[in-house]
Amino acid sequence: NNHYWSNGNPHWAVDTNYQTVWGTNVWCGLLAGNLIGPHFYDTTLNGRRYSDFLTLLMLEDVPLLLRQNLFFQQDGAPAHNAIIVRQQLNEMFGNQWMGTHGPVEWPPQSPDLTPLDFFLWGHLKTVVYAEPPANLQDLKNKLMVACRQLTKEQILAATYREVSL
Numbered sequence: 001n002n003h004y005w006s007n008g009n010p011h012w013a014v015d016t017n018y019q020t021v022w023g024t025n026v027w028c029g030l031l032a033g034n035l036i037g038p039h040f041y042d043t044t045l046n047g048r049r050y051s052d053f054l055t056l057l058m059l060e061d062v063p064l065l066l067r068q069n070l071f072f073q074q075d076g077a078p079a080h081n082a083i084i085v086r087q088q089l090n091e092m093f094g095n096q097w098m099g100t101h102g103p104v105e106w107p108p109q110s111p112d113l114t115p116l117d118f119f120l121w122g123h124l125k126t127v128v129y130a131e132p133p134a135n136l137q138d139l140k141n142k143l144m145v146a147c148r149q150l151t152k153e154q155i156l157a158a159t160y161r162e163v164s165l
Contacts, residue, residue: 022136026143027053028124030115030159031070033152036061038143042136047082054088072097073113076106119158123150 025045028037039053058067072093074080081100095103098113107113127146133139 022139024136024140028116028120028147029057030120030155031062031066033156033159035120035147035150035155038140038147040140045077045079047079047084050079050082051084051088054085054092058092067092070096073106074099075114075117076100076108115158123154 025041026037027039027041028035030036036057039057041049041053043049062070070093072089074089074097076099079085086099086101089097089099089102098104099106124143124146127149128139128142133142
């Protein structure tokens with residue numbers, strides 16, 4: 001999914017190759033100006049797999065002090081909305097998580113609250129597909145390189161805005 005937001009018609013087109021027979025699912029997170037991931041799933045992601053992933057992710061990649069003060073946010077992907085996942089998020093974060101059917105509804109189309117959609121995925125696609133990957137491993141390698149090249153300043157610029165009232 002490529003998006004281009006403009007007041008006028010940019011007559012913008014993207015050539016794509018729909019004949020590839022490989023693909024993967026990618027999970028990334030943004031936290032305190034840092035990128036967590038990428039984590040790859042070459043199988044279908046379901047509620048049980050996502051629940052197991054969250055447990056490992058929180059234990060391995062997110063320090064306890066940050067977890068205790070974290071407001072977790074996820075999008076409306078079907079695996080994210082499984083009952084087992086919502087129960088787990090309630091246990092891990094109480095009312096401090098945002099998502100479909102969560103204590104705080106996920107705000108789709110909000111550039112300030114969904115920097116993954118409005119910054120990260122578009123940025124990574126631009127970098128990765130500058131020269132289309134030849135195969136699945138090439139895709140993963142390009143994603144890992146693109147993620148490592150992101151700076152804390154780029155992430156903070158996409159995730160932090162001061163609001164004056």
